[in-house]
Amino acid sequence: MIKISITKEIIPVLQSDEIQTNNGSELQFYGRVRKIEKGQVISAIDYEYYQGMAEKELWRLGEKTISKFSISNLNCVHRVGKIPVGEASLKIVIWSKHRRAGLDAMEWFISQMKQDVPIWKNAILKDGSRISSKCQC
Amino acid sequence: MIRIHILNFSLVKDALGKKNIVITMENGVTVVQLLEKVRAMNKQKLDGLPIRVAVNQSYVNENYKLHNEDQVALIPPVSGG
Numbered sequence: 006m007i008k009i010s011i012t013k014e015i016i017p018v019l020q021s022d023e024i025q026t027n028n029g030s031e032l033q034f035y036g037r038v039r040k041i042e043k044g045q046v047i048s049a050i051d052y053e054y055y056q057g058m059a060e061k062e063l064w065r066l067g068e069k070t071i072s073k074f075s076i077s078n079l080n081c082v083h084r085v086g087k088i089p090v091g092e093a094s095l096k097i098v099i100w101s102k103h104r105r106a107g108l109d110a111m112e113w114f115i116s117q118m119k120q121d122v123p124i125w126k127n128a129i130l131k132d133g134s135r136i137s138s139k140c141q142c
Numbered sequence: 143m144i145r146i147h148i149l150n151f152s153l154v155k156d157a158l159g160k161k162n163i164v165i166t167m168e169n170g171v172t173v174v175q176l177l178e179k180v181r182a183m184n185k186q187k188l189d190g191l192p193i194r195v196a197v198n199q200s201y202v203n204e205n206y207k208l209h210n211e212d213q214v215a216l217i218p219p220v221s222g223g
Contacts, residue, residue: 095223126222
C-alpha cells in the first residue's frame with residue numbers, strides 16, 4: 006500500500022501511524038529544516054512545488070520502490086510553503102518484514118525523490134532575503 | 143501556429159521574472175526548440191542551467207513535439223526533502 010500527500014500543515018513526529026503485525030521493521034525518516042544552509046544562518050525554508058505533478062511523481066516513485074524492494078507499505082508526506090528551522094519538511098515511513106529491505110528502499114526512494122520530484126527549496130535568511138537552491142542537495 | 147502555456151519554477155522563474163508565459167510557435171516545434179527560445183530570453187542567467195521539461199505533468203525528452211495548448215513546465219534541478 007502506498008500513501009502520498011503534500012501538505013501545508015505541520016507534520017506530526019514520533020507517532021506510529023499503523024499497527025503492522027506482519028512486519029518486523031518500521032522505519033520512520035524525518036527531514037528537518039537545518040539552521041545553516043550553504044554556510045549561512047537561515048530562519049526558514051520556503052518550499053515551492055509543482056502542484057499535481059509533485060504528487061504524481063511521488064506516487065510513481067512509491068510504486069517503483071514497492072516493486073523494486075521487499076517492502077509492504079510506504080507512506081510519504083512532504084510539507085510545502087514556509088517551514089521554520091527545526092520543523093519537519095518530510096516524513097517517510099516504510100514497513101517491511103525485515104530491516105534490510107526497508108533500509109535499502111528508504112535510501113533509494115529519497116535519492117530518487119531528490120532527482121525527479123518537482124519541489125524546490127528557497128532558504129530565507131534572518132534579514133528576510135531569499136536564496137534559491139542551485140543544486141540537488 | 144500553436145499556443146504553448148509555460149510554467150516557470152525556481153531559478154527559471156527568477157531568471158524570467160514570471161511564473162506563467164504564453165508563447166506562439168510553429169507547428170511541429172520540439173522541446174529543444176522551445177528551450178532555445180526560452181534561454182534567449184535571459185542568456186546570462188539561463189545559459190548552462192540544466193532544465194528538464196514536463197508536458198502536461200509528465201517528463202518528456204528534448205525531441206518531443208509540442209501540441210497546441212500544451213502545458214509545459216520548465217524544471218530546473220529539484221531540491222525537495
